[in-house]
Amino acid sequence: MLLAGHSYGGSVITAAGTADNVVGLVYISGFAPDEGENLADLQSRFPAPGAVPYFRQHPLPGGGNEFTLAPEGFHESFCADLPVGDAAFYAISQRPLAGVALTEAAPAPAWRSRPAWAVFGSADRCIDPGVHRFSYQRMGATVTEIDGASHVVMISHPKEVAQVVMTAVRTLR
Numbered sequence: 001m002l003l004a005g006h007s008y009g010g011s012v013i014t015a016a017g018t019a020d021n022v023v024g025l026v027y028i029s030g031f032a033p034d035e036g037e038n039l040a041d042l043q044s045r046f047p048a049p050g051a052v053p054y055f056r057q058h059p060l061p062g063g064g065n066e067f068t069l070a071p072e073g074f075h076e077s078f079c080a081d082l083p084v085g086d087a088a089f090y091a092i093s094q095r096p097l098a099g100v101a102l103t104e105a106a107p108a109p110a111w112r113s114r115p116a117w118a119v120f121g122s123a124d125r126c127i128d129p130g131v132h133r134f135s136y137q138r139m140g141a142t143v144t145e146i147d148g149a150s151h152v153v154m155i156s157h158p159k160e161v162a163q164v165v166m167t168a169v170r171t172l173r
Contacts, residue, residue, distance in 0.1 A: 002168055003110075003154060005030045006125065008101045011039060017110025023171050025111055026165055027106070027118040028154050029127060032135040033106035040102045043131055047113075050125035051077035051151075058096060064095035077125045081149055082155040115171070116141040119164045121149025121156070142167070 005013035010030020050160030075087035
């Protein structure tokens, strides 16, 4: 099985990818923490992403928080390379990010024992592109950086992202 993860989904495949039936990983603008790291600490080593002023915190009953992006900054910070109308739809249909996803320490990463591919945009304003470059280099991933692409590179550049996934599939056959 080949796992692919976008954004904080990268940390999900980093953990889940240690399963015996996983043969490779594809990070799509995704975090790739090392053992013991959390996403907030990893991002803090680099400039704050442009989306920070638009993060909105929502307390949860019983404790904890979720985060969304404010509609007024959604287009520029999440998907600047998409049409305005599409961004407006994505803004009202976004799912919140659980705060624990940013602070939970990662287990031993699958990328230490599995081949990895990564694709990201140089204009990602949700995760600083330096985080991607650093993480993907340290894991030894095969990297594709798309100039000017936003955080949703898989929507704005679907052919290029599909090509990365298909390259992984062909390599692992």
